[in-house]
Amino acid sequence: MQYLVGRRALGPLGLSLMSACASQRTADRGIGGTGISGGLAAGGIGGTGIGGLGLIGTVTAFGSIWVNGVRLALPEGLRVTREGALAKAADIKLGHVVVARAGGFGDSAIEALALDMRLAVAGRVERREADTIWVLGQRCIIAQAMADEGLRHAQPGQVVAVSGLRRADGAIIASRLDPWAPEAGWLLRGKLEPGGTIAGVPVGLAPGLDLPDDAQGKELLAKGSMTSGGLLAETLRVEPANPFGGNVGRVLVETYLDGAGRAPTALGAPTTAMGEANARVVYAARVT
Structure with a gap:
């Protein structure tokens, strides 16, 4: 380029x-x-x-x-x-x-x-402070333009899908919140950091699932079932730097x-x- x-x-x-x-x-x-x-x-x-x-x-x-x-x-x-x-x-x-x-x-x-x-993240709302919610440990700041509608889905215990962009400080600026079916499981998109955390959150790997050798520092997409025992990734992939390939x-x-x-x-x-x-x-x- x-x-x-x-x-x-x-x-x-x-x-x-x-x-x-x-x-x-x-x-x-x-x-x-x-x-x-x-x-x-x-x-x-x-x-x-x-x-x-x-x-x-x-x-x-x-x-x-x-x-x-x-x-x-x-x-x-x-x-x-x-x-x-x-x-x-x-x-x-x-x-x-x-x-x-x-x-x-x-x-x-x-x-x-x-x-x-x-999506940036999908899972259960852990807590809320004013216009900010935490989902899977991710700080999600609800954009002012959709605050009234978004806050309806932002109560602790509710399961939501968060659309938005992540800032360099790790906060997600949520441009939309939608209800999310618990049976759809959780989803987390973020960088793999030293110590094996994804976007600062410890994520376990299901039996037979391994981290790609070149995953460190790259953006991953992890998904798993909702359980009370923490996050256990059942699928994991490195997000391509160019999602369009040679088509654009x-x-x-x-x-x-x-x-x-x-x-x-x-x-x-x-x-x-x-x-x-x-x-x-x-x-x-x-x-x-």
Whole structure:
């Protein structure tokens, strides 16, 4: 990948828009009103139809759906999943975090080709303080925009699915809370840390389940049944750094910057500072 970062004005929902592409020119108009164009649009997104766009971000509006400032049409027959399990387009709600592969054809709308709803954590609410809940030891701060609705599902003892993005300090900024069936078990997405913890939480491994050799420091997805004896992972996988493989030529990724203004381990992110510490941004990168 090639990157050149340029700071943009605030975009939808106050997100800073960052461009990471081969061209040094920053345009004022572009993909879906994001202000990202030039090299990013010319490879097929709203251009020739060659290539594809990968989106990782929060659903912010409907009328189709809007993700990272892009209006994304949901065609008939679209394969929609939730953490890999089959779902329907009607299940997509405001505040869900999605991983979507999209294509653009001529001047027509950008269409989703595949879409997966991604959770940060799912499990029982352990405690609540004001607008913050703890689920599987994860501090989840409920975003102000959905506080009234989200808090209905945020009472201790309730089982919830948390959609949101994790900050560099480990807190999850919850953009949506949904009820979660206890029989669906728990789910935790986070980095494997020294001592074998995932996102700071001790997780045991079911018999026959081993950690991959290269898992240290990488993001894992762990799932297990709800029991009273702590977390015992029954399935475990390393999350791919690029969930789109070679199927896209460009990506728009929503993330939080760390204390040094960098996007930690995010897909295509430059290693240099991109903006203010702890800012929530959408950056664009070309896959080469």
